[in-house]
Amino acid sequence: MRTLLLLTLTASLGVAAAQTAPTKGGVAALPTPDGAYLRWYLPGDVLPARGFALRLSGPGGTRTVSVSSPQPYTAALGLPRPEYDSLIATYKTPPRSASERTQRAFFGLSVVARPAYARALGIMITLKDLRPGQYTVTVTALGSTETKVGQATFATAPLMPVPQPGPPRAKAAPAAVQLSWSVPAAASSGLVVAYNIYRAAGNGPFVLLRPAPFFPSSQPGGDVFKDADLQAKTTYRYRVASVDLFGRESARTVPITVTTEAVTVLPAPEDLRATVRERAVTLRWTPPKDSRITRQVVVRGTDPSRPLTAVATLKPGEATYTDTTGRVGEPYVYAIIAGTAGGEVGTRSNLVSARPVNTRPPAAPSGVTIKAGESALTLSWKANREEDIRGYQIYRSESEQPGAPALLVNTEPVVGTTFSDPLRAGLLNRYFYRVTALNTSQAESARSATVSSKLVDKTPPPAPALLPFTVSAEGVKLSWMQADIPDLAGFRVLRATGNAAPVELGRLNAATRTYLDATAEVGVTYAYSVRSVDGAGNVSAPSTPVAIHRASTGVPAAPQGVQVKALGARAGNRVTWKAAPGLAVVVYRLDAAGRPALQASDLITAGSFTDTAGTPQSQYQLRSVDERGQLSSLTNPMPVDQP
Structure with a gap:
C-alpha cells in the first residue's frame, strides 16, 4: 500500500517548491543561489523521441533550454554501463499490457530513489549561472506531438537543507522492533519522498x-x-533521516534505544x-492448552x-476439521499452527499426508474417431x-467379437485427446479400438464405442522371379x-525391344503364373x-528382365518380289528382292540352260546384290537362310530385264 501511494505521488510529482509552500504541478524546483535543481515526470512512462524543451522566463528575458532524453552515458553519474543500458531499454517503448504497466510503476520507485536514474533519463537537471530573481520554467516533452509536462516558479536563494523527521518512537517486540516517527511539517517537507533508517547493535x-x-x-502521523x-533480549539504537526528491539526505535524528523482548514459543x-x-x-x-492462544490455523500445501x-481458522479448543x-x-x-491476537504464531504440528479421492468412475469418452496412416x-x-481426469487408456483388439482379448497399448495414461498407435508398415490386419477415462483416484470409466481401421497400404509387394522360358511355334x-x-491381386507382363521403354502386354489374375506372347516376331x-x-x-518393382530371341521353327520363306536389271556397258546386273525379317539371302546365277546354278553371293542381309559377272543372258534364283542354317526353296529363274 505504501508503494502504490507513493507511485501516485511521484507519477505526477505533485510538488513544485519555492522557499515557501509547494504548489501542485508536474515540475519540482529546488532553488540554489545561482539557479535551481529541476525534476519532472516522464509522460506516458516512455522517453520522448526529441527530448524536452525548458522555457525559462525571468531576469534577462526568456530563453529555451534543450534537454536530451536519454542523456548520454557520460552524464549517468557513475551508473555501471549494463545498468544504464537496462534503464534506457526499459523506457524506450511504452508499456503494452497491464502487467508491464505495473512493472514499470514499481521500477519507477528506483527512479525516485536514485537521482542518477533521473539524470540518465533526462528528467532531472541543474540550472546554473542565473541572475538573482524569480523565474518560471515550463517543461514540454517533444515526441510525435508536444506534451506540456508542467510549470514551476522559483526564486534564487540559498540552498535549503532537507527537513529532519520528528524524533522516532520505538516499540519492542519479541526479536523485533517497530519504529514510527512524524513527518516534517508540511510547509517544509514538500520534496521529502523517503527515509533512510540506520541501526546500531x-x-x-x-x-x-x-x-x-x-x-x-501519505497517511497522517508518518509510517x-x-x-x-x-536477536531476542538485545539492545539496538536507531536513527532516521529524510531523503528528498533530488537524493539529498537530512540530518539524522537523535538515536533512540530499545531492547527486544524475549521470544516465548507457543x-x-x-x-x-x-x-x-x-x-x-x-x-x-x-489442541494445545495456553491462555495466549486465540486461534488455530489449518495450513495445507x-x-x-x-x-x-x-x-x-478455528477456535482455540477445536480438535477436528474436514477439508472439502x-x-x-x-x-x-497438512499441519495445524496456534496463534495469538498479537500476531505471534507457534511452531506447527506434525505434518500428515492425504489425498482426497473420488471413487465414482467418470463417463466413457465420446466422439471417438480414427485416422489411418502408413x-x-x-x-x-x-x-x-470431470475435473479430476488423470488421462485416458487405449485398448486394441484384432476382433470385434465379444470377449475378444484387448491389449492396453499406452504405458501411461494419455494426457490430451489424441493417441497415435505405431504399427509396422505393410500390416494388413484390421484393428479395433476402445477408449476409457481414468480419474486421479484410479477409477476407470466404461469403454467407449468401438472404432476400427487398417493401415494405409503403400508398401509394394515383392517382385516376381521369372523361371526358364520356352519358345515354340505359338510364341514365347x-x-x-x-x-x-x-x-496379391494380379500381375502385369511387360516387353521391351532394344532401348525402347517396356510395353505392357497384359494383366493377369493372382492365380496365373504363365503367359504366352504370340505376337513376338521371329x-x-x-x-x-x-x-x-x-x-x-x-x-512391385519389375522382375529381373530376361532377353529372349524368337527363332524360326520351320523352313524359311523364299524371298519375294525378285527383280533383275542390267547395269549396261558390261557392268553386270543388279538383283533386288524382299525377304522376311531375320532371314539372310543367297543369290544364284544361271548362265546357260541346262547348266547348274552358280552361287553368286555370300549371305546377304540387305535387299539387293550387284553381280558384276552377270551378262544380259544370265538368269537368277534366290534362296532364304535362317539363323539355324535352314534353306528355303529356290525362287523361279528370273531373267535380266533388258532396257
Missing part, C-alpha cells in the same frame, strides 16, 4: 538498513517500520491425524519443503467434463513364381519382365 556503528530508502505512505529477525498442536473420505480429508489432533497456505476444498486426487500435506493409426475423442511362353502375400530379341500388384493397387 549496542554501542556499535550505525549501518544503513537495506533496501533503502524506506518509502512512506511504521518493522525491523524483524533480530505450544504446537499434537498428534495430528488424517482420514481420507470421498472428496474430503478429515483432520483430528490434540503440496510440497512440505515450501510454505503452506492457510485454508481455515482440496482437488480430488491431489496429494496434500505406419500408425491415430485416435481422437472429446475431452471428459513365360512362367514365374511369386512370394506368398495375402493381398528373329527379334525382346526383354521380358513381370510386376505383381496387391489389393491396394501397389505395383
